[in-house]
Amino acid sequence: MHRVPTDGSAARRLDARDWAESLTAGPDYTPPYPGALQDEFAWHLVKYLRDDAHMEAEVQVELPGALFTLDFVVDIPVDAKAGGLRRRVGFELGGVRSLRDHDRRLRRDATLIANGAVDTVYRLRGSDLLHHMDDVLYLASQWDPDVFSERGRINLKTLASPEARSLSVRPEQPSMLVPYTLSPDDAVEAPERHLWHVANGQAPHALVRRLDRRFPSVWQPYADRLTEPARIIPLRKAS
Numbered sequence: 008m009h010r011v012p013t014d015g016s017a018a019r020r021l022d023a024r025d026w027a028e029s030l031t032a033g034p035d036y037t038p039p040y041p042g043a044l045q046d047e048f049a050w051h052l053v054k055y056l057r058d059d060a061h062m063e064a065e066v067q068v069e070l071p072g073a074l075f076t077l078d079f080v081v082d083i084p085v086d087a088k089a090g091g092l093r094r095r096v097g098f099e100l101g102g103v104r105s106l107r108d109h110d111r112r113l114r115r116d117a118t119l120i121a122n123g124a125v126d127t128v129y130r131l132r133g134s135d136l137l138h139h140m141d142d143v144l145y146l147a148s149q150w151d152p153d154v155f156s157e158r159g160r161i162n163l164k165t166l167a168s169p170e171a172r173s174l175s176v177r178p179e180q181p182s183m184l185v186p187y188t189l190s191p192d193d194a195v196e197a198p199e200r201h202l203w204h205v206a207n208g209q210a211p212h213a214l215v216r217r218l219d220r221r222f223p224s225v226w227q228p229y230a231d232r233l234t235e236p237a238r239i240i241p242l243r244k245a246s
Contacts, residue, residue, distance in 0.1 A: 034062045034081075041065060044100050044133050045078055051140050052079070052098075055148065055159030059084060066097075067240040068124040075115065080125060080239075083154055096154055097125040101133050114229045116218050121230035124237035126220045127151065135213040139185070142171040146183050146215050149176040171213075179222040185213040 034053040040046040045064065053062060066077045079098040086092055097119065099112075116128045135143050145167035148155045155163070164172065171185050218226040 069238040097128040117226040117230035139213040141166040
């Protein structure tokens, strides 16, 4: 994985061979992204994806009467002998502020799967990406090992917390919660976050939600059935 230079001086510091290799070494981090959270996520994710994966940012999905934008879509070849068949995995970033918002996003994600926009969709909270990025990506690599390189999976297992590594992920499981304990170090490293958890009597945790086309009994009850398939409109490519 390579950071793509964003100015001429950075590009000039690479010799011709290094530059050529950087263009063929798999997915790249290619800013700018629409926000700091998307930037941070992209920078980490591309380090662990398989080399033949393609990652797109700000992917628009047009459905009858609706237009959605997915933060990221990663597509990978399923079988070279299957006529170029590819699998698409979407990543949506940011939390929900209310139960109504949660229900709306669940319905949206299920509808995207039901109408062929993506095969799998993850919904990731911003706070988890900021504080537990390695654990979030480790869980994704357990759910969808075919999306990540072998080295990427090994590195994520090494970087993941003991709490995350202790969990067993089932393929059909729609969500996973990683509980953490408050430690004295938290009060020094993240005092406001530590105070919030103490004041509200809640232990910190990471929460990852995932819906997958292969398990319709999980998402089908929430999906809207539409008469026309989804149309994918990539706004820009991230690799």
